[in-house]
Every structure is written in structure tokens, then in C-alpha cells.
Amino acid sequence: MTTHAQPRTRWPELGHAGGLVLLELLLHGAQSRVRLAENVGLSRASLSRIARELLDLGLVVEGDVELRESRGRPPETLHLRPEAAHFLGVKLTGDTLYAVVTDLSARVVEQRAVPLPSRGVDTVVALLTEVAADLSAGATAPVAIGICLAGDVLRSGPDLVVRRSSFLGWNEDVPLAALVGPATGLPVTVSNDVHALTAAHHWFGSGVAYEPLVVYGLGAGIGSGVVVGGELLEGAHGRTGRIGHLRVGGTGRVCENGHDDCVHSFVTIPSIEFNAGVAPGDYATALRRARAGEARAVDAFRRAAFALGGIIAESVNAFDPQMVSVMGEGRDMLDIAPQELRRALLEYLEQGDVDEVRIERPPFDFSLYARGAAVSAMRALLAG
Numbered sequence: 342m343t344t345h346a347q348p349r350t351r352w353p354e355l356g357h358a359g360g361l362v363l364l365e366l367l368l369h370g371a372q373s374r375v376r377l378a379e380n381v382g383l384s385r386a387s388l389s390r391i392a393r394e395l396l397d398l399g400l401v402v403e404g405d406v407e408l409r410e411s412r413g414r415p416p417e418t419l420h421l422r423p424e425a426a427h428f429l430g431v432k433l434t435g436d437t438l439y440a441v442v443t444d445l446s447a448r449v450v451e452q453r454a455v456p457l458p459s460r461g462v463d464t465v466v467a468l469l470t471e472v473a474a475d476l477s478a479g480a481t482a483p484v485a486i487g488i489c490l491a492g493d494v495l496r497s498g499p500d501l502v503v504r505r506s507s508f509l510g511w512n513e514d515v516p517l518a519a520l521v522g523p524a525t526g527l528p529v530t531v532s533n534d535v536h537a538l539t540a541a542h543h544w545f546g547s548g549v550a551y552e553p554l555v556v557y558g559l560g561a562g563i564g565s566g567v568v569v570g571g572e573l574l575e576g577a578h579g580r581t582g583r584i585g586h587l588r589v590g591g592t593g594r595v596c597e598n599g600h601d602d603c604v605h606s607f608v609t610i611p612s613i614e615f616n617a618g619v620a621p622g623d624y625a626t627a628l629r630r631a632r633a634g635e636a637r638a639v640d641a642f643r644r645a646a647f648a649l650g651g652i653i654a655e656s657v658n659a660f661d662p663q664m665v666s667v668m669g670e671g672r673d674m675l676d677i678a679p680q681e682l683r684r685a686l687l688e689y690l691e692q693g694d695v696d697e698v699r700i701e702r703p704p705f706d707f708s709l710y711a712r713g714a715a716v717s718a719m720r721a722l723l724a725g
């Protein structure tokens with residue numbers, strides 16, 4: 342092993358090329374110096390200098406140690422050391438703070454769920470600070486914090502400002518990163534929750550193989566994220582992927598904008614519950630009834646699938662993605678009513694063959710949002 346057995350507690354200044362080399366190892370795995378230099382577009386001499394720096398910092402190791410000792414092979418291969426640094430990722434909902442700590446390979450090594458005593462900004466910042474301090478005590482102390490939540494997160498000069506989060510009842514601008522940064526002493530990034538999910542799926546999920554990539558997050562709300570040219574599309578204001586209020590016809594639950602015929606009226610978990618005629622919060626019953634063939638519940642999931650198909654078609658029309666990934670805890674309409682999704686694609690696709698639209702349903706659990714926030718923090722440091 343190297344002399345750097347301890348994880349870092351501060352992220353080092355890597356410089357642009359150093360960040361690129363680390364990112365290449367992180368996304369595509371261990372590789373020879375020759376291939377690494379080619380892939381990143383560096384001369385062998387520049388790569389040697391950067392590799393030395395990364396080795397000294399303990400972020401990478403050389404070669405296959407066993408192979409080298411037994412056969413005298415030169416240490417040509419560079420490997421990332423995932424355990425060299427850790428990141429705190431937080432997903433804020435209206436009632437709970439979900440936190441994970443990941444290593445550099447986005448593997449979750451710590452996990453917490455803490456109820457919010459209130460939704461006030463001061464309370465939330467205090468709780469974030471407390472959780473960060475708690476998770477900084479051990480051997481996996483984070484070097485940066487990523488926070489994600491439903492709503493618009495806008496860049497205002499150097500600040501990341503939460504513009505609107507209906508789940509938290511924040512109706513005015515909240516400079517969350519500027520509040521949490523000084524309180525914790527760590528770099529903080531804040532993102533929309535589905536953008537965070539997309540960032541992680543692109544770097545560490547099956548999404549890494551596809552370009553462009555469109556990700557939908559279905560749950561209490563609906564959002565989407567788009568990766569084009571290897572970058573998460575942030576837009577001019579941080580507002581990309583706001584596709585939830587497209588009017589798709591029919592009559593469903595009234596959304597926060599007063600529509601009863603928009604994508605939100607059918608696709609979100611509260612809408613499926615309402616349209617299926619079950620009590621708010623009892624999604625499990627709606628799901629069970631639909632799987633048992635009960636007409637009203639089946640109809641609610643059919644209409645959800647049709648609405649989802651409509652916006653998937655619009656994203657295909659706009660971006661011609663290689664893959665559409667449907668994530669989130671409320672994506673069951675995909676297997677309950679696939680024919681309705683297909684019917685919407687047939688109706689809304691402008692061109693191309695419906696069978697060319699590739700839709701995947703990757704494994705999902707709710708901690709992926711917090712993990713996505715950790716990856717967003719990592720992204721901010723590595724690819725700034």
C-alpha cells in the first residue's frame with residue numbers, strides 16, 4: 342500500500358488536467374498510463390507529472406501490486422483509490438433529511454434519516470450542520486457536501502439559491518449553500534433533486550453508456566434531467582427538465598397550478614392515489630388494487646402511463662436520446678400499463694419509430710437521491 346492510508350479531510354487543489362485524469366479513472370476504471378494519456382489528451386510527460394501528484398495525494402495507486410512483485414512487471418496501470426475521499430449527500434423532503442456518505446466510487450458507506458423538527462430555514466440549516474458534524478467524526482469524514490431538493494435551484498453570481506420549494510414551503514430565495522458552507526466549513530453544492538439523480542445515473546449508473554440521456558424522477562412530484570455532450574444540462578437559469586405541467590387531456594387531480602389535465606394530475610404518487618380513490622399516503626393500496634385488476638386503480642395507472650408516455654415522447658422529440666431512464670419510487674405504471682405508454686408515444690412522437698425509443702427502468706431506492714447529491718458535490722470539485 343501507499344503511505345496514504347488515511348482518507349483526506351480536505352479536497353486538494355488539483356488543477357484542470359488533474360481533475361480530468363481522476364475523472365477518467367473514476368468513470369472508466371483503472372487503465373495504463375499510455376491509454377490514460379490518450380483518453381485525456383495529454384502528453385506522456387504531462388501525464389507523468391500529474392500521476393505523480395495524484396500518487397502523492399493518495400488519490401490513486403500504481404499497478405497491480407501482486408503482479409508487480411511476482412513477475413517484476415513495471416507499474417504501468419493507475420487505479421483510483423475510492424476510499425481516499427468521502428462526500429456527504431443530503432436529500433431534503435418536506436418532513437425528513439436523508440443523508441448518505443459515499444466514497445469516490447459513489448459507494449454508500451454511511452446512511453441517516455432524520456425527521457425535520459420544522460421546515461423553517463434556520464431549523465433546516467441547523468440540522469444540516471448537526472448531521473454534517475456527526476458524520477465528520479469518523480474515518481469517513483466528508484470533504485464536501487451536496488444537498489438536493491425538489492424545486493428550482495438557480496445560480497445567482499457565486500451563490501446557489503433555492504428559488505422555490507413547495508415541499509418545504511420556501512417561497513422566497515434561500516441562499517442555502519452560502520448558509521451551510523460557513524456553518525460546516527466545507528464546500529457546499531445545492532441542486533434540484535432529479536438533476537442530482539441524473540448526475541449519479543450518468544456517472545455511476547447504467548446511464549454512463551448512453552448519450553444523450555434523459556432521466557425522469559417520479560414520486561411526490563415529477564422532474565427530469567438531461568445529459569448532452571457529457572454534461573448535465575443546467576440551462577440558463579437551472580430550470581431544465583420542468584415538464585410536469587404539459588396538458589395531456591382528461592380529468593385528474595388538481596395540481597398546484599390549478600390544472601386538472603396536466604402531467605402532474607396523473608403521474609405523481611398523490612395524483613395516482615387520488616385518481617385510484619385511495620386515502621392520501623396509501624399508494625401501496627392503489628398499487629395492490631391495480632395489480633389485482635380493480636378497475637378504478639387500473640385506470641389511474643393507465644392514465645399515469647399515458648401522461649408519462651406523452652412527456653417521454655416530447656423529450657425524444659427535443660433531444661433524440663439514446664436512452665430514457667425512468668426512476669423514482671412512483672414508476673409502477675411502466676409495468677402495470679405499458680400499452681398506454683406505447684399509445685402515448687404513437688400519438689406524440691414527431692418522427693421515428695416507437696420501437697427505437699429505448700426506455701429502461703433501473704433499480705431504484707430512495708437513498709439514490711442523497712447519493713446523487715453526494716455525486717453532485719463530487720462533480721463540482723472534479724469537473725467544476
Ligand SMILES: [Zn+2]
Binds near residue numbers: 585587
Ligand atoms: Zn399542472
